[in-house]
Amino acid sequence: MGDIGAQLLAGFATAGTPINLLWAFVGCAVGTAIGVLPGLGPAVTVAMLLPITTQVEPTASMIFFAGIYYGAMYGGSTTSILLNTPGETGTMVTALEGFKMAKSGRAGAALATSAIGSFVAGTIATVLVTLFAPVVAEFAVKLGPPEYFMLMLLAFTTVSAVLGQSTLRGMTALFIGLAIGLVGLDQITGQVRYTGGVPEFMDGIEVVLVAVGLFAVGETLYNALYEGRSVATLNRAGKVHMTAAEWRRSWPAWLRGTFIGFPFGTVPAGGSEIPTFLSYAAERKLSKYPQEFGTTGAIEGVAGPEAANNAAVTATLVPLLTLGIPTSVTAAILLNAFQNYGIQAGPQLFQTSSALVWALIASLYIGNVMLLILNLPLVGLWVKLLKIPRPQLYAGILIFATVGVYGMRQSSFDLFLMFGIGLVGVVMRRFDFPTAPVIVGMILGPLAEAQMRNALSIGEGRWSVFVERPMSAVLLALVVAVLVLPRLVRLFGRKKA
Numbered sequence: 001m002g003d004i005g006a007q008l009l010a011g012f013a014t015a016g017t018p019i020n021l022l023w024a025f026v027g028c029a030v031g032t033a034i035g036v037l038p039g040l041g042p043a044v045t046v047a048m049l050l051p052i053t054t055q056v057e058p059t060a061s062m063i064f065f066a067g068i069y070y071g072a073m074y075g076g077s078t079t080s081i082l083l084n085t086p087g088e089t090g091t092m093v094t095a096l097e098g099f100k101m102a103k104s105g106r107a108g109a110a111l112a113t114s115a116i117g118s119f120v121a122g123t124i125a126t127v128l129v130t131l132f133a134p135v136v137a138e139f140a141v142k143l144g145p146p147e148y149f150m151l152m153l154l155a156f157t158t159v160s161a162v163l164g165q166s167t168l169r170g171m172t173a174l175f176i177g178l179a180i181g182l183v184g185l186d187q188i189t190g191q192v193r194y195t196g197g198v199p200e201f202m203d204g205i206e207v208v209l210v211a212v213g214l215f216a217v218g219e220t221l222y223n224a225l226y227e228g229r230s231v232a233t234l235n236r237a238g239k240v241h242m243t244a245a246e247w248r249r250s251w252p253a254w255l256r257g258t259f260i261g262f263p264f265g266t267v268p269a270g271g272s273e274i275p276t277f278l279s280y281a282a283e284r285k286l287s288k289y290p291q292e293f294g295t296t297g298a299i300e301g302v303a304g305p306e307a308a309n310n311a312a313v314t315a316t317l318v319p320l321l322t323l324g325i326p327t328s329v330t331a332a333i334l335l336n337a338f339q340n341y342g343i344q345a346g347p348q349l350f351q352t353s354s355a356l357v358w359a360l361i362a363s364l365y366i367g368n369v370m371l372l373i374l375n376l377p378l379v380g381l382w383v384k385l386l387k388i389p390r391p392q393l394y395a396g397i398l399i400f401a402t403v404g405v406y407g408m409r410q411s412s413f414d415l416f417l418m419f420g421i422g423l424v425g426v427v428m429r430r431f432d433f434p435t436a437p438v439i440v441g442m443i444l445g446p447l448a449e450a451q452m453r454n455a456l457s458i459g460e461g462r463w464s465v466f467v468e469r470p471m472s473a474v475l476l477a478l479v480v481a482v483l484v485l486p487r488l489v490r491l492f493g494r495k496k497a
Helices: 002-015 018-036 041-054 058-083 089-103 107-140 145-162 167-181 199-203 207-225 244-266 273-286 300-315 317-323 329-340 354-387 390-409 412-430 436-458 470-496
Strands: none
Touching (some): 002 018, 002 058, 002 107, 002 354, 018 354, 041 058, 058 089, 058 300, 058 354, 089 207, 089 300, 145 436, 167 436, 207 390, 207 412, 244 273, 244 300, 244 317, 273 300, 273 436, 317 329, 390 412
16 A cells, blocks of 8 residues: 555656656646547547657656546536537546536536536546456456446346336337448348448447437527427526535435446446446435436536546546556557557556556546646636527537538538438427437447457357346346336336325
């Protein structure tokens, strides 16, 4: 323990030099700006800036990249809350309650709880990375495909059961997402499937494209079509800070979100999306104000997922540094940056490049404080976006969405697809189908399929492989409980009544 303390202090000494502090600040600022733009994301930015690794020494560039990664998660929540346009896949859940809060004049509180929640979760997760990185690495190696498949099945069931008014509609939306996720090349055999002969579908359909289409374009077109019929209260900005009651409701959600998010970031089972959805499901179940969810917007529905998202992002450093396994696209690009310097990430990294690792961990503490200082004063500025008259605001959202989606692959086909998906979003809103499960299905569908096929090949084609391993059997029991228990409770309630 004393050893860790000494190494961390040495890390602070390195990260606290003026030039490294400047790199951290620039990274955080660039990251926040990138997070606000839908479709760009930290992975693209870090990839574009990779050439600086030839000019800058390793510690400074790693601190810079970590700042971008972190800042993008902060920035992504801003547009999710104010414009219902998620900048990042991890901030999609924030849009569900955050945008409802903005509509009912509580944008300031939503932005504040997301900034402070990100800070709390990021700091706790960084402490956990400091203490447990080597320990977690040992445990993560023991999980196999059956466990990962069950984890994803759990994510599917909790999300579809919780989002939307009916489980059936939630499941329908999930299956639409799963179907879209299967388009393109089969990951294992390389066969082309479900492309309908359209060459643009060979690479699959981009998740950000579908998210921007369903959320941003769908929202804008819906409001344009039904303007006047839907009550518009978007231009009330309200207070910029949180009330005492909002603080009381936020802090348990921040802590729960952190402890849901951190384990998911450490296992190679797919990014920060699963824990944000699970955290949202948990907050919805535990809230004393269930009537606010999906109507006026519940602050826990912003606080929990934002904390889970940031904890998961921080935790991706654990498998990256200790095993050399990237659990997200950005982590994979960071791994590439390590390799550019001839540094091998993995179990030996803490011995071979301990100064770099501890400076990077120390820079996370510094970056967290910087982002809080950067973002809290800007809350008032961001809220002013809501004062823009509605026609101009919606035109702006469409321009934003178009530039973001076109920038991903410079393909005009993607733009037609985005507007087509936007129309689907309008129909889903009109008939009260939740849009979030579509995204869950898209992101986790291909991952779950690959893990299921790997698990079956381990079990030589026997489905019993999912029950034979204790951890996998426990997760399966949880899935059954999520599906069956609510119905049993309702049945007993009716009998008593």
